[in-house]
Amino acid sequence: MYYLGIDVGGMSIKGALVDKEGVIHYRANIKTEAEKTSEEILQDIKDLCLSLVSEGGIKINALRGIGIGIPGSIDAEEGVIVYSNNINFENVKIVEYLKKTFDCPIKIGNDANVAALGEMKYGSGKGSKNLILVTLGTGVGTGIIVESKILLGKYGAGGEGGHMTLVYNGLPCTCGKKGCWERYASATALIRITEEYSNKYPDSEVAKIIKKEGKISGKTAFIAARNGDKTGAKIVSKYVKYVAEGLISLVNIFRPDCILIGGGVSNEGSYLMKKIERRVSRYSYGGSRNYKVPVKKAELQNDAGMLGAAALCIDN
Amino acid sequence: MYYLGIDVGGMSIKGALVDKEGVIHYRANIKTEAEKTSEEILQDIKDLCLSLVSEGGIKINALRGIGIGIPGSIDAEEGVIVYSNNINFENVKIVEYLKKTFDCPIKIGNDANVAALGEMKYGSGKGSKNLILVTLGTGVGTGIIVESKILLGKYGAGGEGGHMTLVYNGLPCTCGKKGCWERYASATALIRITEEYSNKYPDSEVAKIIKKEGKISGKTAFIAARNGDKTGAKIVSKYVKYVAEGLISLVNIFRPDCILIGGGVSNEGSYLMKKIERRVSRYSYGGSRNYKVPVKKAELQNDAGMLGAAALCIDN
Numbered sequence: 001m002y003y004l005g006i007d008v009g010g011m012s013i014k015g016a017l018v019d020k021e022g023v024i025h026y027r028a029n030i031k032t033e034a035e036k037t038s039e040e041i042l043q044d045i046k047d048l049c050l051s052l053v054s055e056g057g058i059k060i061n062a063l064r065g066i067g068i069g070i071p072g073s074i075d076a077e078e079g080v081i082v083y084s085n086n087i088n089f090e091n092v093k094i095v096e097y098l099k100k101t102f103d104c105p106i107k108i109g110n111d112a113n114v115a116a117l118g119e120m121k122y123g124s125g126k127g128s129k130n131l132i133l134v135t136l137g138t139g140v141g142t143g144i145i146v147e148s149k150i151l152l153g154k155y156g157a158g159g160e161g162g163h164m165t166l167v168y169n170g171l172p173c174t175c176g177k178k179g180c181w182e183r184y185a186s187a188t189a190l191i192r193i194t195e196e197y198s199n200k201y202p203d204s205e206v207a208k209i210i211k212k213e214g215k216i217s218g219k220t221a222f223i224a225a226r227n228g229d230k231t232g233a234k235i236v237s238k239y240v241k242y243v244a245e246g247l248i249s250l251v252n253i254f255r256p257d258c259i260l261i262g263g264g265v266s267n268e269g270s271y272l273m274k275k276i277e278r279r280v281s282r283y284s285y286g287g288s289r290n291y292k293v294p295v296k297k298a299e300l301q302n303d304a305g306m307l308g309a310a311a312l313c314i315d316n
Numbered sequence: 317m318y319y320l321g322i323d324v325g326g327m328s329i330k331g332a333l334v335d336k337e338g339v340i341h342y343r344a345n346i347k348t349e350a351e352k353t354s355e356e357i358l359q360d361i362k363d364l365c366l367s368l369v370s371e372g373g374i375k376i377n378a379l380r381g382i383g384i385g386i387p388g389s390i391d392a393e394e395g396v397i398v399y400s401n402n403i404n405f406e407n408v409k410i411v412e413y414l415k416k417t418f419d420c421p422i423k424i425g426n427d428a429n430v431a432a433l434g435e436m437k438y439g440s441g442k443g444s445k446n447l448i449l450v451t452l453g454t455g456v457g458t459g460i461i462v463e464s465k466i467l468l469g470k471y472g473a474g475g476e477g478g479h480m481t482l483v484y485n486g487l488p489c490t491c492g493k494k495g496c497w498e499r500y501a502s503a504t505a506l507i508r509i510t511e512e513y514s515n516k517y518p519d520s521e522v523a524k525i526i527k528k529e530g531k532i533s534g535k536t537a538f539i540a541a542r543n544g545d546k547t548g549a550k551i552v553s554k555y556v557k558y559v560a561e562g563l564i565s566l567v568n569i570f571r572p573d574c575i576l577i578g579g580g581v582s583n584e585g586s587y588l589m590k591k592i593e594r595r596v597s598r599y600s601y602g603g604s605r606n607y608k609v610p611v612k613k614a615e616l617q618n619d620a621g622m623l624g625a626a627a628l629c630i631d632n
Binding site: 147153157160254256 | 399463467468470473476479480486495558609
């Protein structure tokens with residue numbers, strides 16, 4: 001029994017042929033051509049699925065399901081992409097379209113949610129029924145699993161933890177509100193904070209690295225901090241506080257089995273995770289009287305989307 | 317078939333004899349004597365249950381379940397009150413104790429959670445599977461229902477939405493963190509804001525009402541605002557923004573079918589609900605593209621706890 005897991009992203013569409021245990025037997029990806037119409041992109045996805053089957057060396061009737069993760073508002077029940085702001089998708093009946101070619105269950109989900117499911121089934125969340133995957137990237141994405149199921153909310157509009165208010169009347173967010181967590185805890189925010197401090201402390205190692213490399217990245221402050229630079233340490237500390245503060249809110253609401261951190265910033269590994277975990281544990285409601293939520297690096301990273309998408313169809 | 321619903325509060329312990337449809341056939345309550353030992357309070361609860369059965373005129377074998385709502389950290393699975401800060405309860409095996417007298421299912425839950433269940437089954441939340449009951453009182457309590465079940469979190473430590481951060485580095489909270497939502501949206505906070513404004517605007521109607529009545533309450537600003545007082549309107553507007561801002565975070569995370577507001581402040585009725593709903597709708601993620609979450613007054617108010625407690629045993 002085989003499954004396809006498709007991860008539709010703004011840059012590429014990744015696909016994998018997966019078995020029930022989450023082992024990837026074959027993988028392929030294509031470029032996302034954002035200028036294409038939704039019909040053309042649907043055809044690209046269909047072609048990718050067909051090639052995964054043929055190149056993966058299985059017969060099409062060995063296929064037990066196709067799962068697809070897509071950024072944006074997804075109506076999983078109806079199989080419709082309600083809206084996706086990176087790709088030309090608005091009210092696209094993707095499941096109905098693929099059903100014409102494939103005679104197996106086809107399920108869709110929001111990419112962040114689906115990645116959380118992947119981590120729960122095959123990654124750092126294995127064994128947990130309740131977890132939150134927080135992806136620190138351009139924004140802050142949250143995939144929330146309650147009792148082994150994705151928390152969807154009405155018409156799939158839930159799970160937007162990045163848009164909790166962290167700073168009342170704070171920085172304006174693209175969502176129209178002010179002070180959203182993602183304005184402070186995303187990789188974008190980390191770069192902004194790094195820039196502010198490097199301007200303020202032009203003799204710091206942070207400033208020197210930026211001058212030398214000609215650019216600022218989410219790694220800059222961490223490199224400097226690990227080298228003993230005070231400014232780097234200050235930036236990391238400020239950023240950790242912002243990340244942890246939003247996590248504490250989520251812990252107080254959900255008290256999940258664990259929190260997983262994904263996205264480029266999570267490559268800072270246990271150096272970052274331990275700092276975050278310490279703060280979360282200290283300031284969560286009830287302190288040491290309550291369950292201490294472990295904060296771990298998401299393991300599957302770029303494969304989480306494909307594996308989670310496939311998982312939409314496994315055991316369903 | 318009858319059920320008992322018991323609502324243990326800091327001031328009184330209320331009990332009701334309830335049928336499957338949530339109709340209360342008999343009710344009684346006793347004073348909570350906080351100076352008593354946990355054993356004595358357990359005995360009071362047992363005696364209340366026995367008297368509800370005998371005074372309610374049913375035979376003890378017609379009893380199909382006893383549900384109890386208790387403030388604090390509740391381990392529902394083990395039937396243990398882990399900790400309650402208003403009453404002398406710490407690691408109290410209440411279910412085991414009552415099992416000696418009653419031969420029916422006995423279930424316990426946190427009072428805010430249980431009230432949310434009551435509102436879902438018999439109150440303003442009827443017909444919803446996903447809702448949040450927010451109680452604006454001394455603090456801000458949240459009872460969260462996902463797919464018809466109370467969101468408990470690990471060892472029952474979830475559901476503390478009042479302790480989301482709303483104002484980063486804001487007012488210190490009793491929980492040890494700063495800027496919790498309940499420091500801005502509770503009735504206590506409303507009274508504090510009213511006091512600040514009345515001191516600043518001593519000629520306002522708000523200030524006059526306070527002087528006349530010799531005290532400030534959660535109603536003061538609303539009375540003045542309804543009478544056209546500008547200061548009263550400013551206080552209400554400020555308070556509505558705080559309440560709404562936390563609700564927006566919850567909407568972005570859960571996108572529930574509806575939000576119910578309970579506690580004394582909710583008696584301001586639709587005057588308050590409409591103001592809150594408008595703001596929540598405007599600033600929730602996706603604006604008008606996404607499902608607009610209705611904000612309604614909780615209907616059952618003081619009965620929600622008893623009915624929800626009984627509901628723990630109904631259909632289980």
